[in-house]
Amino acid sequence: MMNRRLLLFALTALLIAGCNLTGDVTPPPALATSQASPHQESLPTATPVDLSPPDGAPYPQAGAAIYTEKCAACHGPAGMGDGPQAASLPAAPAALGAPETARQASPAAWYAVVTEGRMDHFMPGFASLSEQERWDVVAYALSLSSTSQALQEGKALFQQSCVECHGPDGKGRGEVADMTSPLLLAEDSGADLFTTISRGRGETMPAFADQLSEDERWSLVSYVRSLPFARPAPEPEATAVPEATATPGGEEAFEGTVVGQVINGSEGGEIPEGLEITLHGFDAQQQVLQESTTVGKDGTFRFEGLDPVPGRLFVVSAEYGGVLYGSEVGHLMQGEPVELPLTIYENTTDASELRVERLHLLFDFPAEGVMQVIELWLISNTGDRTITAAEGETTYEVSLPEGAANLRFEDDVLGGRYRETENGFADTVPVRPGSNVVQLVFSFELPYEKRLDFEQPLNYPVDSVVILVPEGGPQVSGEGVQDLGLREITGTNVQNYSAGPYEAGEVLKVSLRGRPPKAEGASTPMTWQNVVIGLGALGLALVAVGLWWRSAALKRSEDFEEEALEDEEAAGPAAESEDRESLLRAIAELDDAFEAGELEEQEYHQRRQAIKERLVALMRGEDD
Numbered sequence: 241m242m243n244r245r246l247l248l249f250a251l252t253a254l255l256i257a258g259c260n261l262t263g264d265v266t267p268p269p270a271l272a273t274s275q276a277s278p279h280q281e282s283l284p285t286a287t288p289v290d291l292s293p294p295d296g297a298p299y300p301q302a303g304a305a306i307y308t309e310k311c312a313a314c315h316g317p318a319g320m321g322d323g324p325q326a327a328s329l330p331a332a333p334a335a336l337g338a339p340e341t342a343r344q345a346s347p348a349a350w351y352a353v354v355t356e357g358r359m360d361h362f363m364p365g366f367a368s369l370s371e372q373e374r375w376d377v378v379a380y381a382l383s384l385s386s387t388s389q390a391l392q393e394g395k396a397l398f399q400q401s402c403v404e405c406h407g408p409d410g411k412g413r414g415e416v417a418d419m420t421s422p423l424l425l426a427e428d429s430g431a432d433l434f435t436t437i438s439r440g441r442g443e444t445m446p447a448f449a450d451q452l453s454e455d456e457r458w459s460l461v462s463y464v465r466s467l468p469f470a471r472p473a474p475e476p477e478a479t480a481v482p483e484a485t486a487t488p489g490g491e492e493a494f495e496g497t498v499v500g501q502v503i504n505g506s507e508g509g510e511i512p513e514g515l516e517i518t519l520h521g522f523d524a525q526q527q528v529l530q531e532s533t534t535v536g537k538d539g540t541f542r543f544e545g546l547d548p549v550p551g552r553l554f555v556v557s558a559e560y561g562g563v564l565y566g567s568e569v570g571h572l573m574q575g576e577p578v579e580l581p582l583t584i585y586e587n588t589t590d591a592s593e594l595r596v597e598r599l600h601l602l603f604d605f606p607a608e609g610v611m612q613v614i615e616l617w618l619i620s621n622t623g624d625r626t627i628t629a630a631e632g633e634t635t636y637e638v639s640l641p642e643g644a645a646n647l648r649f650e651d652d653v654l655g656g657r658y659r660e661t662e663n664g665f666a667d668t669v670p671v672r673p674g675s676n677v678v679q680l681v682f683s684f685e686l687p688y689e690k691r692l693d694f695e696q697p698l699n700y701p702v703d704s705v706v707i708l709v710p711e712g713g714p715q716v717s718g719e720g721v722q723d724l725g726l727r728e729i730t731g732t733n734v735q736n737y738s739a740g741p742y743e744a745g746e747v748l749k750v751s752l753r754g755r756p757p758k759a760e761g762a763s764t765p766m767t768w769q770n771v772v773i774g775l776g777a778l779g780l781a782l783v784a785v786g787l788w789w790r791s792a793a794l795k796r797s798e799d800f801e802e803e804a805l806e807d808e809e810a811a812g813p814a815a816e817s818e819d820r821e822s823l824l825r826a827i828a829e830l831d832d833a834f835e836a837g838e839l840e841e842q843e844y845h846q847r848r849q850a851i852k853e854r855l856v857a858l859m860r861g862e863d864d
Contacts, residue, residue, distance in 0.1 A: 296372065297420070297470035303380030306373055309571075310366060311381070319384035333363075337384035343430035343461075350378045351426070379469050386462040394463025397456055401448065410467040416444075420467045433461045496546035496572035498554055499579055502539040505673065506586035506624045511539040515558055517582070519543045522553045548572045560584040563626050563670045585626045585673055591636045593623030596702040597676055599740075599748075603709045603716075605756035611688035613644075617680040619671065619700075627671040634659055634666035639697040643686055650681035663697070690714075694750040701744050707737040714754035721750065724847065826851050 308317070316322040319337025326333050335341050354374045357365030366374065399408065406412055410419040428436075437457050440447035448457060498519055502511050514534050521529030529552075535541050541556070557566045567580040600616040619636075621627055629635045640647070640663065647665065649658055659666045671678050686692065691714075707716055711726060711733035724736040742748060827848060834844040 297468055298372075298375040298379035299470040300376065300380040300383045302373070303376035303378070306369065306377040307380050311377070314363070315381075319381060336381045339385045339458075342382060342385035343434070343458075345382075346427055346429045346432070347375075347378055347382060348426040349429075350381060351375060354378060382465060383469075386466070390459040390462045391466060393456065394459040394461070397452065397460045398463055401451070402460075405444070410464075419464060430458075430461050430465060433464055434458060437461065437464075495544065496548050497577035498543040498546065498556065498570070498572075499577045500541055500556060500567065500581045502535050502541070502558065503581060503583045504585070505583045509584075509586045511535060511584075512560070513537065515560065515584075517541045518557050520555050520557065521546075521549075522555075523549065528552070542577075546572060554578065554580065556580045556582055558582060558584060561587045561626070561628070563587065563628060563672070565672070585624065587628045587670075588623070588625040589628065589630050589633070589635075590623075590625075591627050591671075591700075593621055593625075594627065594636055594671065594700045595620050595622060596698075596700055597704070599702050599705045601705060601707045601750075602734075603707070603713070603752065605688065605710070605713065608756075609687060609689060611686050611692065611752075611756075612683055613641075613686060613694075614683040615681070617678075618676045619678040619680060620675045621671045621673045621677055624673055626673065629668050629670075634668050635671055637661055637666040637699055638664045638680070638682075639699055640664035640684060641686060641694060641696045644684040646683075646685045648683050688752070688756065690753070690755055692752045694748075694752060696748045698742050698746055698748055699744060702740055702742040702748070704741060705739040705748065707739065707750065708734040709737075709752075710734060710757045712757035714752040714756065716750055716752055718750045725849070 307315075312323055313325045314321075314323045314333040315336050316326065316333075319335065321333045321335040321338075323333065351374055353363065354366055354369070354377060357363050369377070398406075398410075405416050406419055407416075412418045434457055436445065437452075437460055438447060438449040448460075452460065500517075502515060502517070504511055517533055517535060519529070519531045519533075520527055529546075531543055533541050533543065546554075553569050553571055555567055555569050557564055559565075561584075563585075565582060565584045567582045570578040570580050572578055596617050597620050598616075598618040602614040602616075604612045604614065606612050617638075627635050644664075647654065652658055654660050654665065657668055659668065665682075667678075667680065669678060686694070707721070708727075709716055713735065716723075716735070716737050718739065721737050721739045724738055726733055727736040728734075739748070739750070830839070830844060830848050830851070833839045834841070839847075
């Protein structure tokens with residue numbers, strides 16, 4: 241059992257570490273509310289980002305170090321989307337180094353993605369990077385698709401055809417713009433520059449389509465794109481490296497150290513004397529190192545003499561009270577020890593501190609007369625103790641609608657992790673303190689013939705419910721249910737509804753009316769399973785954040801919860817009351833939220849239209 245937990249721990253940690261998220265774990269509101277955008281290879285962003293000018297010209301050489309640390313594991317060392325973690329992601333990372341990808345991208349778009357992330361594509365935003373560092377890594381990523389030969393040829397063509405107006409250094413003459421300005425070309429993709437070079441611009445910029453071949457024009461694009469980038473300083477004269485500190489590769493040798501302190505996060509909890517701490521080292525997805533030590537009286541521990549293998553990740557773990565706990569993920573740095581503090585908790589069998597932050601309901605119709613219900617729960621523990629099961633017991637229970645059949649789970653079966661109960665099933669997994677620390681994915685079937693009153697008892701508080709139905713399927717209604725319009729998830733159009741919050745002991749009641757979608761437009765069970773796997777994989781990432789990245793994750797999960805509450809407040813009282821005044825107030829609150837930048841334009845218009853339709857229907861009813 242211990243080995244199985246360690247394997248899960250290792251894979252979970254590596255899932256997060258694939259993009260080296262230390263300090264950059266970004267909550268995924270877009271995907272968690274099933275409002276993901278379709279992926280495009282050039283990775284545009286739908287969220288406007290302030291394109292602040294960098295302090296200096298973007299420096300690709302500095303960006304190379306950042307790329308190696310934070311990006312190469314997924315995107316690959318040459319940017320071809322073939323990093324060691326790429327295969328473990330549900331969607332392939334963009335091939336940034338492929339010309340066909342980079343030519344369609346603008347520096348502004350990639351800067352926005354580095355800033356905001358793309359959680360629908362499992363890429364975080366890197367808030368830990370300064371604006372200058374983000375521009376540096378964008379500059380390096382853009383350089384991956386250009387060869388030195390193309391740059392040399394482009395420079396020669398520039399000197400031959402462009403210096404008369406733009407000057408030998410690209411700074412421009414007279415009214416001609418300075419092409420070395422970092423933000424001047426930010427909005428232009430390589431394809432845009434190619435079009436300008438080919439067709440010209442106005443009366444001042446001639447067309448070169450007839451003078452230069454297509455390859456020559458692309459080489460010129462590569463060179464022009466590089467003009468705003470800083471050039472490396474001349475290398476100092478080489479000095480001899482003392483033999484005692486030189487490695488065969490010419491780099492200074494050092495031995496790494498990992499230190500930390502165990503903290504008991506439960507009130508009144510103590511650190512047991514002699515608690516064993518295990519250090520794990522991972523290369524890609526393989527554990528290559530495991531060492532153990534015991535904590536001192538003050539809870540501190542230390543591992544020394546570690547090999548500084550590039551890309552190797554380290555994490556520490558400890559089993560306390562039958563529960564495995566883990567630290568953040570770190571890597572060795574020359575000259576200073578890596579600190580990996582570890583928090584443990586006392587146990588409790590009281591599940592009263594559990595709450596469900598998001599409950600996703602996906603209604604599908606795989607066969608005539610059958611409705612498949614797929615549920616994704618994001619479960620939090622608001623207490624300061626890990627909820628565990630007494631011997632032969634379970635940690636928490638889930639009630640199912642009456643008549644539910646063919647119960648299935650994403651990751652196990654009844655009799656294993658899950659136990660059948662009179663009203664549904666129960667889970668045996670420990671629930672550590674934190675937000676979204678357990679993701680639960682399961683499905684069951686109910687009979688369906690044009691209408692169904694879906695009722696599911698809720699044993700714990702539920703902050704919000706997201707309901708998804710295939711486009712063209714039955715209409716969903718119920719007290720507090722709000723229609724949010726169509727969404728696209730992994731290429732499938734779904735009707736999106738929201739409901740909640742609910743208190744423990746309440747019943748989630750939803751009415752479905754209408755025929756299932758036609759066969760040619762309906763989703764298949766496999767399609768819906770893929771959707772859930774995508775959501776579930778992200779849920780696993782959330783679990784990892786909650787378990788192993790406590791210090792970074794807690795603040796961000798709290799921010800995420802605040803954002804969710806703000807969204808619910810922005811929706812206004814329309815979900816609680818159907819009188820004209822509350823609907824008008826909800827529209828006003830939406831307008832205020834949009835003007836304050838708290839809502840994206842598409843979501844704002846969809847919500848506003850839904851409330852307006854309800855207001856019109858209400859007014860018609862009053863007139864009648």
